Amino acid sequence: MGHEERAHALLSASSAHRWLKCTRCARLEEQFPDTSSEAAKEGTLAHELAEMRVRNYFNPGDISKRKLTFAIKKLKEDPLWDNEMLTHTDTYLDYIRDVSIKLPATPFVEVEKRVDFSKYVPEGFGTADCIMIQGNTLFVIDFKYGKGVPVSAEENPQMMLYALGAYEACKILYPITKIHLSIVQPRLPDGISNWECSLEDLMEFGGYVKGRAALAFSGEGEFAPDEKTCKFCRAKNQCRARSDHNVKQAFELGELPPLITNEEAGQRLLAMRDVVAYQKDLQEWALSECLAGKEVPGWKAVEGRRSRDWTDMDAAFERLTKSGVAAEEILWERKPLTLAQIEKIIGKKDFNDAVGEFVIQRPGKPALVEISDKREAITNKVTAQEAFQEEI
Numbered sequence: 001m002g003h004e005e006r007a008h009a010l011l012s013a014s015s016a017h018r019w020l021k022c023t024r025c026a027r028l029e030e031q032f033p034d035t036s037s038e039a040a041k042e043g044t045l046a047h048e049l050a051e052m053r054v055r056n057y058f059n060p061g062d063i064s065k066r067k068l069t070f071a072i073k074k075l076k077e078d079p080l081w082d083n084e085m086l087t088h089t090d091t092y093l094d095y096i097r098d099v100s101i102k103l104p105a106t107p108f109v110e111v112e113k114r115v116d117f118s119k120y121v122p123e124g125f126g127t128a129d130c131i132m133i134q135g136n137t138l139f140v141i142d143f144k145y146g147k148g149v150p151v152s153a154e155e156n157p158q159m160m161l162y163a164l165g166a167y168e169a170c171k172i173l174y175p176i177t178k179i180h181l182s183i184v185q186p187r188l189p190d191g192i193s194n195w196e197c198s199l200e201d202l203m204e205f206g207g208y209v210k211g212r213a214a215l216a217f218s219g220e221g222e223f224a225p226d227e228k229t230c231k232f233c234r235a236k237n238q239c240r241a242r243s244d245h246n247v248k249q250a251f252e253l254g255e256l257p258p259l260i261t262n263e264e265a266g267q268r269l270l271a272m273r274d275v276v277a278y279q280k281d282l283q284e285w286a287l288s289e290c291l292a293g294k295e296v297p298g299w300k301a302v303e304g305r306r307s308r309d310w311t312d313m314d315a316a317f318e319r320l321t322k323s324g325v326a327a328e329e330i331l332w333e334r335k336p337l338t339l340a341q342i343e344k345i346i347g348k349k350d351f352n353d354a355v356g357e358f359v360i361q362r363p364g365k366p367a368l369v370e371i372s373d374k375r376e377a378i379t380n381k382v383t384a385q386e387a388f389q390e391e392i
């Protein structure tokens with residue numbers, strides 16, 4: 001089955017982080033179409049390439065070098081193709097190769113393995129990118145092409161559901177006691193995340209999932225609006241629970257002292273994480289309703305600010321040049337490409353070899369993030385050691 005035509009279960013593994021928290025979402029989402037974004041389509045294309053390259057490595061009899069070259073040629077015809085995909089799928093393949101080479105014996109490997117976890121989740125199934133078993137360890141490896149949010153393998157419900165499915169399929173043949181989960185996100189600088197747990201931990205998760213999934217499948221339980229939970233929910237624009245929650249965060253203040261404390265600031269920032277995102281989602285949805293000719297009381301759609309563009313830039317420039325406007329100085333601007341753009345064009349390795357010594361890392365602008373963020377906290381406060389060094 002092609003990546004694009006893959007069927008989706010009501011309680012899919014990729015949305016487990018949502019329905020495990022908000023057990024009402026899956027049935028609510030059923031009312032909305034499952035549309036695919038440009039980024040998701042790009043990810044699908046990269047997955048197709050990744051799958052073939054891993055198959056070619058482990059099973060060249062199935063996908064020969066010739067077959068792979070032909071398939072890549074076909075993929076390149078896709079308008080979303082980018083040569084970068086070859087580099088990023090290299091990182092994924094290198095990772096899988098490294099894991100398998102370091103094992104004491106040749107592992108059993110399955111690529112794009114359909115896993116059935118319906119013992120835990122009603123009608124639950126999914127497709128794991130790569131499953132590997134060696135000795136008593138089950139490896140589940142996932143390729144993620146997104147470059148926005150880093151995804152951690154630690155207690156990742158999608159990965160744990162795949163592990164449950166893979167375990168159920170292989171437990172008779174292999175004495176699995178250890179589960180190793182890996183997410184390879186090659187477009188991010190620290191894009192590989194690993195986590196390991198025991199079979200007992202996985203079974204405990206299975207027990208928890210069973211209860212939550214039963215509620216989610218029947219559309220019972222509670223709504224749990226929250227920035228991360230609602231972000232990709234198809235009902236997010238119209239969900240009353242999310243709407244009420246955000247309105248409450250924004251307006252219900254009650255009787256309070258005139259100044260807020262640091263503690264309150266922290267609490268409020270946490271509570272209001274989704275308010276701005278929700279307002280944007282609501283605006284987009286209301287605009288689409290207005291454009292569809294429906295009424296949203298108090299609002300209407302209008303044409304935004306117009307912009308001008310040439311109908312024929314070459315002809316216009318030619319006329320301007322003939323009339324005495326200096327083309328090079330006035331009509332064109334000469335700008336250097338950014339470091340990242342040049343690196344993308346010539347490739348990471350050649351870039352480093354050629355001009356790596358001219359690159360410095362400038363400190364990033366301070367940013368406020370949640371305490372769970374893995375980066376080290378910074379302050380402007382001068383430490384005793386720094387103060388002492390200055391005096392010398």
Ligand code: SF4
Pocket residue numbers: 018022024025028223224225226229230233234235236237239240241242
């Ligand atoms: S928008 Fe949020 S609260 Fe509403 S159903 Fe979706 S996940 Fe649940």
